Amino acid sequence: MQKALLSYYGDDLTGSTDVMEALSSQGVDTALFLKIPDAALLQRFAHCRAFGLAGTSRSQTPAWMAENLLPAFLWLKSLGADFAHYKVCSTFDSSPTVGNIGKAIEIGRTVFGKAPVPLVVGAPQIRRYTAFGNLFAAYRGDTYRIDRHPVMSRHPVTPMDEADIRLHLSRQTSLSAGLIDLAHLSSPDADAFADKAFAEDNDIVLLDVADEASQAVVGRQLWRRRVAGGQFACGSSGLEYALVREWRRLGLVDDAPAFTPPGPVDRIAVVSGSVSPTTERQIRHALEHGFDGIALDAVAFATAEEGSVVEDAVARGLSSLAEGRSVILYTALGPSADRGDAIPLEDGSRHRIGERLGLLLKELVTRAGLRRAVIAGGDTSSHALGQLSVDALNLRLPLPQSPGSPLCTAHSADPRVDGIEVALKGGQVGLDDYFSMIRDGRPGYCMIP
Structure with a gap:
């Protein structure tokens, strides 16, 4: 080493x-x-x-x-x-x-x-x-x-x-x-x-x-x-x-490497706990370009019993995926839909949203056999990815048009998760077509050294 x-x-x-x-x-x-x-x-x-x-x-x-x-x-x-x-x-x-x-x-x-x-x-x-x-x-x-x-x-x-x-x-x-x-x-x-x-x-x-x-x-x-x-x-x-x-x-490091575009996949799943106006525009763009949208109740995801809210969201997400469409499940559509004031800060309820979105995404990935997924929201990503049984990440593709939100390869002891491609997007990050670009794996997003 x-x-x-x-x-x-x-x-x-x-x-x-x-x-x-x-x-x-x-x-x-x-x-x-x-x-x-x-x-x-x-x-x-x-x-x-x-x-x-x-x-x-x-x-x-x-x-x-x-x-x-x-x-x-x-x-x-x-x-x-x-x-x-x-x-x-x-x-x-x-x-x-x-x-x-x-x-x-x-x-x-x-x-x-x-x-x-x-x-x-x-x-x-x-x-x-x-x-x-x-x-x-x-x-x-x-x-x-x-x-x-x-x-x-x-x-x-x-x-x-x-x-x-x-x-x-x-x-x-x-x-x-x-x-x-x-x-x-x-x-x-x-x-x-x-x-x-x-x-x-x-x-x-x-x-x-x-x-x-x-x-x-x-x-x-x-x-x-x-x-x-x-x-x-x-x-x-x-x-x-x-x-x-x-x-x-x-001369301590080599020249920047070349990255090969991953190409399109037929379906992806996106979970979002972001209330950012940037993410709102990205969700609206995705809904206009072939994604099904499923609105989730943020307060219920934070406070209700885990089984009921997650199982219902899983069933709705799997239904869209089974019909061959990508799906985006979100707890807010921009700042106007932010219900943060109704969610306690001290008892971990806000973190629970991210954790349950992670459980939701794992069910969608493993049961639908997905090989690419997105988590939107900085805090959401931190609490969600831990539920996916991911041990480590490395870079699959840098995205110079949306720096700070690359496509990563996940490493896991769970063979259903190992090797999947996952993008983790902060609330303020990305162009309006971010989700569809990830789905399509467009060469325009490829780093050219």
């Missing part, structure tokens, strides 16, 4: 596949595990240079983090990689009580030491940018400061009302945060500015990324400033995009 370049913990499943796509599509073979693997499972992926662990911390409390992140970070450290990355959403949505990024960094420092933690959020590849410490994100062709973003400023659980990342973090932790801004990065004295930021009493150092040039400089600074024993870092997949630039410059 060759030395790993990077290990990471993803705070939700779609974010975890986002990192896998960023690495594997650029020549860094990556295995993503659904739980800490035993030695035999890890050995199956001995050829990989990066290893991920998909988590659910984005939707969890600080108390949950204190109990669950410590063993995850200890496993990352045991791999001996040059970098260990706590991966967060590129929109940085989080709060003191849900998905607390500051708390996660605090826990990471107990495992990896007190060296300053690099923080990289900007990723032009997925249309996320940081400038002078402020976060910007694109939406339908326009770019917004995150606190004015049409979707993220109104997120139902963690609305972003502050664009300055350091100020946002200050609500979650007492750790101090410095900044290496775009002016520093473009200066001939970029190394000196970086050294100063990391040498000062900063627990966290945010590095701006707004374009390819700043990303390349950030990659060089990250690699130059890494510490022995594994550099703990935080941020979006922008961290990987920056590092890959530097690894390629140094």
